[in-house]
Amino acid sequence: MTAVIDEVPYLDISAPDFAMSSERVRDARERSWYARTNYGIGVLRYQQVTDLLKHPSLNQGSAKWPEHHGVHSGIFYEWWAKNLLVLEGEEHHRIRRLLNPAFSPRVAESLKPEFAAIAAELIEGMKAKRARGEQVEFVSDFSEPFATRALCAMMGLSHEHWPFIADRANTVGYALSVTIKEDIERIDQAVHELYDFVDRRIAERTAEPGDDVVSRLIGFTAHGDKLSDTELRNALVLMLFGGMDTTRNQLGLIVQTYIRNPEQWELLAANPDELAKPALEEALRVNPTTRWVTREANEDFEYNGLKIEKGTTVHLFTMASGTDPEAYPDPEIDILAKDRKAHHTFGGGVHHCLGHYIARADMSVALPMLAQSLTRLSCPGGDEWLPDSGNTGPVRYPIDFDVR
Numbered sequence: 001m002t003a004v005i006d007e008v009p010y011l012d013i014s015a016p017d018f019a020m021s022s023e024r025v026r027d028a029r030e031r032s033w034y035a036r037t038n039y040g041i042g043v044l045r046y047q048q049v050t051d052l053l054k055h056p057s058l059n060q061g062s063a064k065w066p067e068h069h070g071v072h073s074g075i076f077y078e079w080w081a082k083n084l085l086v087l088e089g090e091e092h093h094r095i096r097r098l099l100n101p102a103f104s105p106r107v108a109e110s111l112k113p114e115f116a117a118i119a120a121e122l123i124e125g126m127k128a129k130r131a132r133g134e135q136v137e138f139v140s141d142f143s144e145p146f147a148t149r150a151l152c153a154m155m156g157l158s159h160e161h162w163p164f165i166a167d168r169a170n171t172v173g174y175a176l177s178v179t180i181k182e183d184i185e186r187i188d189q190a191v192h193e194l195y196d197f198v199d200r201r202i203a204e205r206t207a208e209p210g211d212d213v214v215s216r217l218i219g220f221t222a223h224g225d226k227l228s229d230t231e232l233r234n235a236l237v238l239m240l241f242g243g244m245d246t247t248r249n250q251l252g253l254i255v256q257t258y259i260r261n262p263e264q265w266e267l268l269a270a271n272p273d274e275l276a277k278p279a280l281e282e283a284l285r286v287n288p289t290t291r292w293v294t295r296e297a298n299e300d301f302e303y304n305g306l307k308i309e310k311g312t313t314v315h316l317f318t319m320a321s322g323t324d325p326e327a328y329p330d331p332e333i334d335i336l337a338k339d340r341k342a343h344h345t346f347g348g349g350v351h352h353c354l355g356h357y358i359a360r361a362d363m364s365v366a367l368p369m370l371a372q373s374l375t376r377l378s379c380p381g382g383d384e385w386l387p388d389s390g391n392t393g394p395v396r397y398p399i400d401f402d403v404r
Contacts, residue, residue: 009035011042013292013315014178019388020291020319029320033304040313041306042292046327046341048304049316053293053348057301059088060351061294061313070181075188075195080175082230083238084354096354098227099235101220102213103354107154108361114153115365122146123373127403135380138255138397139248142370147247150362151240156212157201168194169244176390191237198236202229213239239355247359249289249386249393254280254367256394257287259377261333268335269375269404272368279335279371280364285322285343286333289393292317293347318344374401 009028012018019025028035029044036042043049052058063086066077080086084095101107122145126136148162148169157165171190174183201214209215217232227235258265268279292315297308308314322343323331330337346353353359377399384395 008032011035011037013037013039013042013389016387020317021388025317025320029324034306037315040315041308042315042317044317044320044324046321046324046344049318049321049344050348052295052303052314052316053344055295055301055303055349057297057299057303057308058295058314059298060086061296061315062086063088064296066175066180069178071184074184076172076175076184076191079191079195079234079237083234085238085242085351092350094225095227095231095235096350097222098220098225098231099217099354102216103357105357107213108357111150111153111358112361112365115150115362116369118146118149118153119366119369123369127373130401130403135398136401138252138399139394140396143248143251143255143394143397144244146362146366147251148244150247150358151243154213154243154358155201155236155239156205156210156214161197164197165194165240166244166248168197169241172241173245177387194237194240195233198233198240201236202232243355243358246289246391247362249391250284250359251363251366252394252397253287253289253392254283254363255370255377255397255399256379257283257333258371259379259399262377264333264335265371265377266375268368269371272372275335276364276368278337278340280360280367281340281343282333282335282337283367284345285328285340286319286331288318288322288343288345289391290345290347291319291388291392292390293344293351294390316344318347373404375404376400376402 009031011025011028033045033048034041034043043052063081066080071077084092084099087095122142126141129136129141144166145162148166149159151165152159152162168190171186174180175187177183180187202218205212205214205218209219214236217227217235220226264279268275295314295316297310297312297314300310301308321327322345325331327341346356380398380400383397386392386395
């Protein structure tokens with residue numbers, strides 16, 4: 001890439017103290033639509049992120065992540081190379097087309113009663129702990145079991161499996177860290193165990209089909225085409241990993257957002273039916289778990305006066321774009337605001353998140369139920385967070401609250 005280097009801000013996005021909500025990032029966005037980083041370009045503003053999410057000269061940028069960090073073989077490497085996140089072109093379109101029926105708005109809507117039952121049970125558990133004077137820890141007491149059990153509901157799995165799924169998915173999550181090579185043995189083992197788990201579920205649903213995602217995908221054909229056994233297995237492992245990890249993290253970030261904005265929480269509690277959707281979308285906009293979406297240039301091209309060379313990594317900063325004053329003149333969270341531009345938390349273009357209807361359904365059920373049950377939320381300390389990198393969220397998040 002070429003530019004007048006001295007005029008372009010620089011961000012060390014792998015620094016331990018890097019924060020997407022920092023003055024440094026806001027200052028960089030004020031000075032320029034992009035920044036140089038230690039891993040390519042970081043795109044900071046809403047319009048440019050919108051354009052580049054759909055730019056034909058950019059491919060999904062995570063395909064080479066393992067190789068960039070010294071992992072060139074093994075079961076995780078082979079799975080990663082063939083999952084929907086990193087596929088391109090006709091292969092990507094074909095797999096996505098065959099997976100679409102499992103993630104439709106109709107499916108998402110049909111699952112809401114089960115999501116509500118799970119949320120109600122977990123909320124009662126938190127209230128009981130509070131009544132006994134015990135510390136409530138939001139990740140282990142709500143967001144992780146809710147995310148994983150919602151996934152079990154979608155996939156027609158017994159809820160007894162949720163601790164296994166959560167544990168293995170957490171381990172696979174280490175593959176997204178720069179320490180992947182150090183952790184690759186346990187990551188490979190987790191993928192192997194998820195493969196075995198999925199193979200058993202496929203065999204069960206093949207023998208006795210039900211009204212669940214696994215059964216639908218086994219039986220679905222489009223123009224005479226269907227998923228192979230390997231493609232189905234890869235897709236289901238991705239669902240188990242991505243479906244748990246992102247929802248768990250995002251729920252923690254949503255609670256953090258409303259702890260910081262208690263008046264917005266009270267508005268939601270007072271009018272949950274009308275405000276559930278905007279309350280979720282606003283929280284996703286200002287505090288997304290996906291801090292940036294990664295792309296890689298598949299050819300030399302020029303955009304907005306910047307020459308970008310083939311192979312350049314381009315990070316599209318979803319959080320910075322979601323609070324860009326050029327797109328949101330009043331960027332602070334406001335669940336009563338009208339006509340907000342669409343945020344980029346679920347990506348965009350051909351790689352727009354396939355599971356966004358399901359994710360929106362489960363979180364839009366859980367969020368108003370939490371607000372109707374709990375008030376005066378706070379964090380007493382002792383919270384631990386993942387790095388503020390590609391995906392973030394709480395590892396541990398103690399909360400205090402009053403019961404309404």
